[in-house]
Amino acid sequence: MKANLIGGRWLDGTQALDNVNPSDIGDIIDTYALADTAQVACAMEAAAAAFGEWSLSTPQQRFDVLDGIGAEILARKAELGDLLAREEGKTLPEAIGEVARAGQIFKFFAGEALRTGGETLPSVRPDIRVEVTREPIGVVGIITPWNFPIAIPAWKIAPALAYGNCVVFKPAEAVPGSAWALTEIIARSALPAGAFNLVMGQGAEVGPAMLNDANLSGLTFTGSVATGRRIAAAALTRDAGMPKLQLEMGGKNAFVVLNDADIDNAVHCAIQSAFYSTGQRCTAASRLIVADGIHDKFVRALVEKMAALNVGDARDPATHIGPVVDERQLEQDLRYVALGKEEGATLVSGGELLRTSTQGKRGHYFRPALFTETHNAMRINQEEIFGPVATVQRVKGYEEALAIVNDSSLGLVAGICTTSLRHATHFKRHAQTGMVMVNVPTAGVDYHVPFGGRKGSSYGPREQGRYAVDFYTTVKTSYIGA
Numbered sequence: 250m251k252a253n254l255i256g257g258r259w260l261d262g263t264q265a266l267d268n269v270n271p272s273d274i275g276d277i278i279d280t281y282a283l284a285d286t287a288q289v290a291c292a293m294e295a296a297a298a299a300f301g302e303w304s305l306s307t308p309q310q311r312f313d314v315l316d317g318i319g320a321e322i323l324a325r326k327a328e329l330g331d332l333l334a335r336e337e338g339k340t341l342p343e344a345i346g347e348v349a350r351a352g353q354i355f356k357f358f359a360g361e362a363l364r365t366g367g368e369t370l371p372s373v374r375p376d377i378r379v380e381v382t383r384e385p386i387g388v389v390g391i392i393t394p395w396n397f398p399i400a401i402p403a404w405k406i407a408p409a410l411a412y413g414n415c416v417v418f419k420p421a422e423a424v425p426g427s428a429w430a431l432t433e434i435i436a437r438s439a440l441p442a443g444a445f446n447l448v449m450g451q452g453a454e455v456g457p458a459m460l461n462d463a464n465l466s467g468l469t470f471t472g473s474v475a476t477g478r479r480i481a482a483a484a485l486t487r488d489a490g491m492p493k494l495q496l497e498m499g500g501k502n503a504f505v506v507l508n509d510a511d512i513d514n515a516v517h518c519a520i521q522s523a524f525y526s527t528g529q530r531c532t533a534a535s536r537l538i539v540a541d542g543i544h545d546k547f548v549r550a551l552v553e554k555m556a557a558l559n560v561g562d563a564r565d566p567a568t569h570i571g572p573v574v575d576e577r578q579l580e581q582d583l584r585y586v587a588l589g590k591e592e593g594a595t596l597v598s599g600g601e602l603l604r605t606s607t608q609g610k611r612g613h614y615f616r617p618a619l620f621t622e623t624h625n626a627m628r629i630n631q632e633e634i635f636g637p638v639a640t641v642q643r644v645k646g647y648e649e650a651l652a653i654v655n656d657s658s659l660g661l662v663a664g665i666c667t668t669s670l671r672h673a674t675h676f677k678r679h680a681q682t683g684m685v686m687v688n689v690p691t692a693g694v695d696y697h698v699p700f701g702g703r704k705g706s707s708y709g710p711r712e713q714g715r716y717a718v719d720f721y722t723t724v725k726t727s728y729i730g731a
C-alpha cells in the first residue's frame with residue numbers, strides 16, 4: 250500500500266483504494282491509503298506547525314527546493330508520463346508532455362520566489378513612508394481533479410510553496426499514482442517536515458475536514474461546478490472565519506469557424522480541442538459554431554478526420570484517443586449521446602461504446618461523437634459533458650456566432666478561426682471568457698501567463714504565471730513615521 254505523507258511521516262490508512270488502468274481494467278497499478286478525518290486534522294496541524302519556519306525561509310532556499318523538484322520531474326518525464334498514461338488514460342505523448350509541464354512550472358515558480366517584491370510610496374502626509382509588502386497566507390488546502398494528475402497539482406503546489414505557504418494536498422481518487430510520485434519527490438527536498446502533506450482520500454470526507462479546520466487559510470480547488478459551489482457554501486459558514494478561495498470549475502467552450510477561415514486549420518483546431526485527451530479538459534471545445542458558407546465542407550472534413558482516429562490503449566503508439574477515465578464518466582458520455590438524440594440533434598459520427606480496444610484490452614473505450622443540426626438551448630449545448638462529444642451549430646455570420654458563444658453560464662475560453670482582423674479583434678474584446686484563442690485550439694495553454702475564466706467557470710484570483718501571487722499571498726500596508 251502507498252501511504253499518505255503527514256507531518257513528515259508516511260502513514261497508512263484504515264482503508265485503501267485500488268488504482269485501476271482505464272485502458273485495461275484488469276491491471277491494478279497499486280493500492281493507495283485513504284486518509285480519515287483524524288489524519289486530515291494531523292496534516293493541517295503539521296502544516297500550521299511548519300509554517301513558522303517555511304514562511305521565514307529565504308528566497309534562495311525556496312528557489313533551491315522548487316528548482317530541484319522541477320529538475321527531477323523533468324529528468325523522469327518518460328517514467329512518470331508512463332504512470333500518468335496508465336492511470337488516467339491520456340496518450341503517452343500527452344502524458345509525457347504534461348509531466349514536462351509540471352517540471353517547467355516548478356522551475357518557473359522557483360524563479361518567482363526570487364522576484365517577490367513590494368512597493369514603497371511617499372505618504373500623503375509629511376514625514377511618513379508607506380510600504381506595501383506581500384506575506385504568505387498560511388496553510389493552503391489543495392484539491393485537484395483527475396484530468397491533469399500532475400500538472401494541476403504542480404500549478405497549485407509550486408506557487409503555494411514559492412510564496413512561503415504550507416500545503417495539505419488532496420488529489421482525485423481516480424489518479425493517486427502521479428500525486429504520490431510527486432509527493433515522494435517533494436518529500437526528499439529540503440522542505441521542513443510538515444510543510445507539505447499528502448492526504449489521499451474521498452472528497453466528501455477529506456474536503457469538509459479540511460474546510461472546517463481552523464488552521465486552513467486558503468483553499469484552491471479545481472473540479473466540477475457542483476463541488477465548487479459546495480465548497481464555497483461550506484466556506485461561508487465556517488466557524489473559524491472564511492478562508493481565501495480559488496475555484497476553477499467547468500467550461501462549455503465554443504469554437505467559431507467563419508466563412509473566411511483556413512479550413513485545414515479549422516478542422517485541426519476542432520479535432521485537437523474537442524477530442525484529444527479524450528475531451529477531458531476544462532478547456533475542451535464542445536460547441537463548434539460554424540458559418541453557413543463553410544458549414545457543410547467543414548463538417549465533411551471533420552467527419553473524415555474523425556474516422557481516422559484510433560481509439561485505444563493510452564500507451565500504444567498508434568493510439569490518438571485514449572479511454573475514458575472510469576465507468577462513471579463513460580456512463581455520463583453515453584447519457585449525453587442519448588440525450589442529444591432525444592433532443593433532435595443528428596449524430597453524424599461516433600458515440601459508440603467500445604468495450605475493447607483495437608489491441609483487445611478491456612477498458613472504458615468510447616468513440617468520439619459529433620452532433621450536427623443543434624441549437625444552443627439544447628442541454629447538450631448548455632451542460633458540461635467532459636468527454637469527447639462535440640456539437641455543431643450553423644449560424645448566418647459573425648454577430649450570431651458571438652451571441653451564441655456568450656449564451657452560456659460558463660466562460661472559461663472561446664476560440665475563433667478567421668482571416669479577418671476586424672472579426673478577430675472584435676471577438677478578442679467581446680467574448681465573455683477568461684481566455685480567447687485566435688486560429689489556435691482552445692485547449693493547450695502556456696504556464697507563464699494567467700489561466701482562468703469568468704461567470705460560473707471560476708471564482709477568486711487567477712492561477713499560473715506571476716498572477717498566481719494574488720491568491721497565495723496577502724498584502725500588508727505599513728506606515729513608517731520619521
Ligand code: ADP
Nearest residue numbers: 393394420421451452453456457471472473476
Ligand atoms: P469530478 O466529478 O470530475 O470527479 P469533482 O468536483 O467531484 O469532479 O472532483 C474534484 C475534486 O474534488 C476531487 O479531488 C474530489 O475528491 C473532490 N471532492 C469531491 N467532493 C468534495 C467535497 N464535498 N468537498 C471537497 N472536495 C470534494
